Amino acid sequence: MSRYNFRDAEPKWQNVWREREAFKAVEDPDRPKYYVLEMFPYPSGRLHVGHARNYAIGDVVARYKRARGHTVLHPMGWDAFGLPAENAAIQNDVHPREWTYENIRVMGEQLRTLGLSYDWDREIATCDPGYYRHEQKMFLDFLRAGLAYRRESWVNWDPVDNTVLANEQVIDGRGWRTGATVERRKLNQWFLKITEFADELLAALDGLERWPERVRLMQANWIGRSVGARLRFEIAGEAEPLEVFTTRPDTLFGASFLAVAPDHPLAERIAETRADAAAFIEECRKLGTSEEVIETAEKRGFDTGLSARHPFRDGVELPVYIANFVLMEYGTGAIFGCPAHDQRDLDFARKYGLPVIPVLWPEGARALDDDAAAALDAGVRARFDADPSQTIDGDRLLHVSRTAYVDTQGGRHHYALGPFTEATETLTVEEAKARIIAELERRGIGEGAVRYRLRDWGVSRQRYWGCPIPVVYRVDDGAMVPVPEDQLPVTLPDDIDWSKPGNPLDNHPTWKHTTCPETGRPAIRETDTFDTFFESSWYFLRFCSPHSEQGVDPAASRYWMPVDQYIGGIEHAILHLLYSRFFTRALKRCGYETVDEPFAGLMTQGMVVHETYRASDGGWLYPEEIVEKDGQWLRAADGVPVQRGRLEKMSKSKKNVVGLEHVIGNYGADTARLVLLSDSPPERDLEWTEAGLEGAWRYVNRLWRFVSEPAFPLAEAGSAQPAQLSGAASRLLGGLARTIKGVGEDFDGFRMNRAVARIREFTNQLAELDGSGAGEDWLVRHALEALTVMIAPITPHLAEEMWQALGREGLVIEQAWPDYDPALLVEDQITIAVQVNGKVRATIELPRDAAKDVAEERAMAEPNVMRAVEGMTVRKVIVVPNRIVNVVAA
RNA sequence: GCCCGCUUGGCGGAACUGGUAGACGCAACGGACUUAAAAUCCGUAGGCCUCCGGGCCGUGCCGGUUCAAGUCCGGCAGCGGGCACCA
Numbered sequence: 001m002s003r004y005n006f007r008d009a010e011p012k013w014q015n016v017w018r019e020r021e022a023f024k025a026v027e028d029p030d031r032p033k034y035y036v037l038e039m040f041p042y043p044s045g046r047l048h049v050g051h052a053r054n055y056a057i058g059d060v061v062a063r064y065k066r067a068r069g070h071t072v073l074h075p076m077g078w079d080a081f082g083l084p085a086e087n088a089a090i091q092n093d094v095h096p097r098e099w100t101y102e103n104i105r106v107m108g109e110q111l112r113t114l115g116l117s118y119d120w121d122r123e124i125a126t127c128d129p130g131y132y133r134h135e136q137k138m139f140l141d142f143l144r145a146g147l148a149y150r151r152e153s154w155v156n157w158d159p160v161d162n163t164v165l166a167n168e169q170v171i172d173g174r175g176w177r178t179g180a181t182v183e184r185r186k187l188n189q190w191f192l193k194i195t196e197f198a199d200e201l202l203a204a205l206d207g208l209e210r211w212p213e214r215v216r217l218m219q220a221n222w223i224g225r226s227v228g229a230r231l232r233f234e235i236a237g238e239a240e241p242l243e244v245f246t247t248r249p250d251t252l253f254g255a256s257f258l259a260v261a262p263d264h265p266l267a268e269r270i271a272e273t274r275a276d277a278a279a280f281i282e283e284c285r286k287l288g289t290s291e292e293v294i295e296t297a298e299k300r301g302f303d304t305g306l307s308a309r310h311p312f313r314d315g316v317e318l319p320v321y322i323a324n325f326v327l328m329e330y331g332t333g334a335i336f337g338c339p340a341h342d343q344r345d346l347d348f349a350r351k352y353g354l355p356v357i358p359v360l361w362p363e364g365a366r367a368l369d370d371d372a373a374a375a376l377d378a379g380v381r382a383r384f385d386a387d388p389s390q391t392i393d394g395d396r397l398l399h400v401s402r403t404a405y406v407d408t409q410g411g412r413h414h415y416a417l418g419p420f421t422e423a424t425e426t427l428t429v430e431e432a433k434a435r436i437i438a439e440l441e442r443r444g445i446g447e448g449a450v451r452y453r454l455r456d457w458g459v460s461r462q463r464y465w466g467c468p469i470p471v472v473y474r475v476d477d478g479a480m481v482p483v484p485e486d487q488l489p490v491t492l493p494d495d496i497d498w499s500k501p502g503n504p505l506d507n508h509p510t511w512k513h514t515t516c517p518e519t520g521r522p523a524i525r526e527t528d529t530f531d532t533f534f535e536s537s538w539y540f541l542r543f544c545s546p547h548s549e550q551g552v553d554p555a556a557s558r559y560w561m562p563v564d565q566y567i568g569g570i571e572h573a574i575l576h577l578l579y580s581r582f583f584t585r586a587l588k589r590c591g592y593e594t595v596d597e598p599f600a601g602l603m604t605q606g607m608v609v610h611e612t613y614r615a616s617d618g619g620w621l622y623p624e625e626i627v628e629k630d631g632q633w634l635r636a637a638d639g640v641p642v643q644r645g646r647l648e649k650m651s652k653s654k655k656n657v658v659g660l661e662h663v664i665g666n667y668g669a670d671t672a673r674l675v676l677l678s679d680s681p682p683e684r685d686l687e688w689t690e691a692g693l694e695g696a697w698r699y700v701n702r703l704w705r706f707v708s709e710p711a712f713p714l715a716e717a718g719s720a721q722p723a724q725l726s727g728a729a730s731r732l733l734g735g736l737a738r739t740i741k742g743v744g745e746d747f748d749g750f751r752m753n754r755a756v757a758r759i760r761e762f763t764n765q766l767a768e769l770d771g772s773g774a775g776e777d778w779l780v781r782h783a784l785e786a787l788t789v790m791i792a793p794i795t796p797h798l799a800e801e802m803w804q805a806l807g808r809e810g811l812v813i814e815q816a817w818p819d820y821d822p823a824l825l826v827e828d829q830i831t832i833a834v835q836v837n838g839k840v841r842a843t844i845e846l847p848r849d850a851a852k853d854v855a856e857e858r859a860m861a862e863p864n865v866m867r868a869v870e871g872m873t874v875r876k877v878i879v880v881p882n883r884i885v886n887v888v889a890a
Numbered sequence: 891g892c893c894c895g896c897u898u899g900g901c902g903g904a905a906c907u908g909g910u911a912g913a914c915g916c917a918a919c920g921g922a923c924u925u926a927a928a929a930u931c932c933g934u935a936g937g938c939c940u941c942c943g944g945g946c947c948g949u950g951c952c953g954g955u956u957c958a959a960g961u962c963c964g965g966c967a968g969c970g971g972g973c974a975c976c977a
Contacts, residue, residue: 039977082977166975170975214895218894218972291892291973291974297891570894572972573894649970678914679903686902745906753904754914756914760915833909840910842910876957
């Protein structure tokens with residue numbers, strides 16, 4: 001029995017495809033275009049099966065769309081700037097460029113062995129000056145259009161290394177290399193005005209119908225448009241009132257304190273004269289810059305001793321705190337706290353002994369015997385039983401008063417808003433907000449306001465391995481001067497001394513010293529580089545015309561954009577996708593030929609996870625170092641038992657990676673692709689196991705045997721359907737039609753696992769034929785040819801080999817998707833279930849679309865149904881044609 | 891802490907707009923072939939009970955809507971993704 005020889009077949013067909021330029025993207029007016037894009041990788045070293053899953057999914061789409069008659073653009077490139085290259089430079093004394101290009105070479109070779117249908121002529125690497133010179137020009141355009149500006153902003157600072165740290169380099173508040181306590185520092189940095197597009201980016205989410213709902217939701221929440229109010233509190237002894245922003249003006253009557261951010265001007269002014277305030281602010285600055293750290297830290301405040309007058313409650317004074325959880329970037333950097341209706345405020349109030357004043361509770365909560373109370377869900381009601389006016393249980397805020405409940409329910413509430421409500425009146429949250437805002441406006445101390453959570457995009461990075469920011473600063477007057485376009489690109493110097501801490505460009509002896517392009521007088525280059533999200537925000541435009549003199553070639557962009565299907569990890573749901581959406585719009589405003597929305601369709605695939613293994617000394621072990629013996633996991637080298645850990649995302653640090661070369665070397669690319677596509681639905685996580693690989697390998701061989709050693713001789717290639725078909729053969733012809741239809745729908749809907757299951761199911765049926773019936777030799781040939789074309793997007797090399805073995809001319813990749821006669825889809829006999837009171841008691845066979853009374857009669861005649869209803873009265877019989885019969889009896 | 895998901899046999903998963911839960915596969919078990927093994931082929935298979943007709947239970951947990959709930963609604967738990975300088 002011959003086994004499928006992938007070692008010869010895979011390189012052979014890869015060569016054939018390359019020689020024929022089979023995947024060259026061509027602008028063809030006669031065919032619909034289709035642009036498939038997988039998120040390009042960071043060249044980190046080697047590809048693992050996690051990468052491969054992303055590309056395999058995209059390749060199925062690309063090959064399927066090609067078979068469906070589209071002209072396809074399917075490119076690949078490298079997101080080549082980034083921090084790991086610098087880390088490698090520091091640790092291994094290798095230049096980031098060398099390290100990066102070596103990784104690109106290795107990973108590119110690995111990619112080629114997967115047989116992916118890329119147009120390799122369009123390969124780009126973002127660290128190539130030929131790429132980034134265009135983004136330097138884009139930046140100059142943004143500058144001209146007022147979409148880029150400079151201001152001071154906070155960074156994580158390592159005081160020992162004198163360097164800026166990325167959030168991921170801050171571990172428990174300490175620098176990852178030095179262990180020093182991280183501080184916050186203010187630096188002058190470049191920003192892009194993404195906030196100017198906040199409304200547009202939010203509104204356009206509705207039109208992104210082929211995006212997952214959850215990604216749209218996450219983006220909407222990230223933009224975080226909230227309608228609330230700005231209001232000004234008078235502070236005793238202060239000339240200026242303190243302005244706060246709130247999304248919940250309806251809780252103003254429950255206010256019991258005010259708090260400002262540690263970097264709020266008021267806080268900074270107090271710190272000038274009070275050492276304890278300064279010390280508190282200093283403490284806050286040691287927290288670092290990430291929102292996660294700030295929000296999970298213990299809520300702490302510093303009582304400034306100032307007090308603010310409550311605008312509506314006479315004689316009520318609110319203490320003013322400096323608090324570590326108030327963010328200067330959001331709203332006005334100052335808040336009022338209403339502990340009764342916000343958990344964080346409640347925590348703070350309990351800690352500092354501040355009053356907790358409930359001002360709203362749901363309708364019905366006051367009179368629990370009412371019918372209204374019955375409408376409350378049971379969980380809420382139970383909590384209100386004790387005291388209807390209570391909204392707080394010790395230190396825990398009852399969920400009924402949380403924003404989420406109030407807003408999603410849209411329900412009515414009792415409010416205690418002093419003179420503005422009657423005790424018996426109920427209001428929605430929106431009505432109560434409007435009432436308070438009207439009163440603020442009437443008194444001239446506040447007004448309705450819209451705020452966004454979204455902040456402008458800080459693009460400056462104090463690093464070497466990134467795209468230089470093309471501006472200089474004149475030495476004599478400090479003026480910022482853009483580098484003229486004809487002097488682009490500003491390139492990176494090669495000779496870098498990695499032994500010195502800090503920004504290598506800043507440390508370089510000569511690079512930053514230049515002259516002002518306007519005056520010719522001495523100037524200093526900007527030594528920061530761009531955030532690497534900058535490169536990935538427009539690469540999809542560059543792929544349309546990677547060799548064009550213009551960064552974005554108008555004709556090519558017009559033809560190919562938008563990306564019809566974008567595929568990548570859910571971890572990019574917010575930042576990369578939002579930045580790209582913004583960038584495309586910003587470019588358009590600057591006159592570039594782009595669409596509004598770069599990605600018409602988005603699919604977010606799950607991660608590939610694998611077990612982790614740890615030796616007794618705590619060190620991680622690679623899967624290939626492990627053997628299983630009698631249910632025990634042992635280190636292969638010495639037979640010492642190891643600890644099996646949980647499934648985790650494949651990562652180098654935990655060593656739970658499975659390298660591609662291992663898989664492809666032992667089983668071939670097609671088997672690997674089959675595993676990656678068939679074991680889990682693409683959007684879910686996939687557990688990589690050796691057993692899964694074995695199963696896929698068996699199926700690859702099974703398919704191969706079908707054509708190389710058929711159970712009986714097949715009809716001649718190209719022979720016509722015989723007039724006579726055996727019963728089995730004609731049933732299978734119907735099965736094939738349903739398979740073709742189903743697989744197509746599955747591919748369209750990214751259900752690759754379901755498509756494979758369908759194909760396998762059909763193969764199982766096909767294998768039952770023994771060739772004795774009329775026309776079966778023709779049917780099997782016909783079915784195998786169709787199967788070959790259908791499986792080709794998943795296992796393309798195998799499909800070519802099968803096509804050839806079936807004696808067909810040409811290549812599978814040139815074949816159109818198989819056709820079928822729609823009349824074959826319908827089945828004449830249908831099996832439906834008969835239930836008694838919702839429990840299945842029998843199944844009956846009925847002709848399709850049988851009349852209801854026929855179905856009922858047949859159902860009632862079933863012995864098991866008769867037994868089940870014995871002694872009961874049949875109340876009603878529900879018949880859903882072609883679906884179910886349910887007998888309701890009591 | 892905040893935002894967003896996910897949870898179905900021993901395992902991965904299937905189940906269209908609520909209508910026979912467990913398709914397809916992995917692992918397992920029994921059998922055929924073989925000197926033997928591998929490979930291959932055939933068969934069994936959610937759990938419990940059974941007088942072998944069938945019955946009861948079952949989609950993370952609690953509650954609700956419905957003739958009917960894995961699917962819809964409310965609550966809870968566990969696990970995961972993101973949180974703006976990882977990419």
